[in-house]
Amino acid sequence: MFSRKDVDAILRAVEKLNTQMGLFAVIIPLLFAVIVVLLLLYCYRNPGRKSSRALIGSLAVIYVFSGWTIFAGRSEMGTTEALVGAIALWFVAFLLIIDTIFHWTEVRWPERFDLKVFSVFFMVAGIFIYPLLEMILGFKWPDMVLFGAECPTTIFLIGLFIGSIPRVNKPLFVIISLNAIATGGSVAMNGAPFDYLYALAGVVGIVMIVKYFRRIFGKEVSRA
Secondary structure, three states: OOOOOHHHHHHHHHHHHHHHHHOOOHHHEEEEEHHHHHHHHHHOOOHHHHHHHHHHHHHHHHHHHHHHHHHHHHHHHHHHHHHHHHHHHHHHHHHHHHHHHOOOOOOOOOOOHHHHHHHHHHHHHHHHHHHHHHHHHHOOOOOOOOOOHHHHHHHHHHHHHHHHHHOOOOOHHHHHHHHHHHHHHHHHHHHHHHHHHHHHHHHHHHHHHHHHHHHHHOOOOOOO
């Protein structure tokens, strides 16, 4: 899906954008992380339509920003490639907006042990473990991707959806899990090994979809 040349172009675009944004390249991801964590805790304390809409809506805004970061790298990645990537993320934002309208996803503390473990792990991974893994593998600022960019944000979203089973955005859950496997795997194999974490999130997402298929896609959806 991505060649070594593509990954090199992405990394150059990341470095250039972070340099151009300066301190805001850190402040914005930090702000996003604080907002989603606070809203997540709000959902756990007060589960329901209002809290879930607030968190899902905030993620829609983050994906709009994420799409912009991809399009901003068009001089390194190529206009067509950057536009396709941006539109894909804006489509995710669109499905999240639809989610807030129809309340497909209900975020609350999962009761089942496996959902609890995987959900918490990938949400923590998207915000904290991903940048740590980048540094462990030798990537330094400004050659780093933080929360708000596609990969770490989608890792978080997969974790959120795992914990929300069975009341979850079904089409988006499937789409982002499959994309994580394809995109994360190919990017990781061609110069950005930290994205194996992205691919892993996709694999676990698909496994959970298969395991809880009847609960997710059944006519009567009850809490896991």
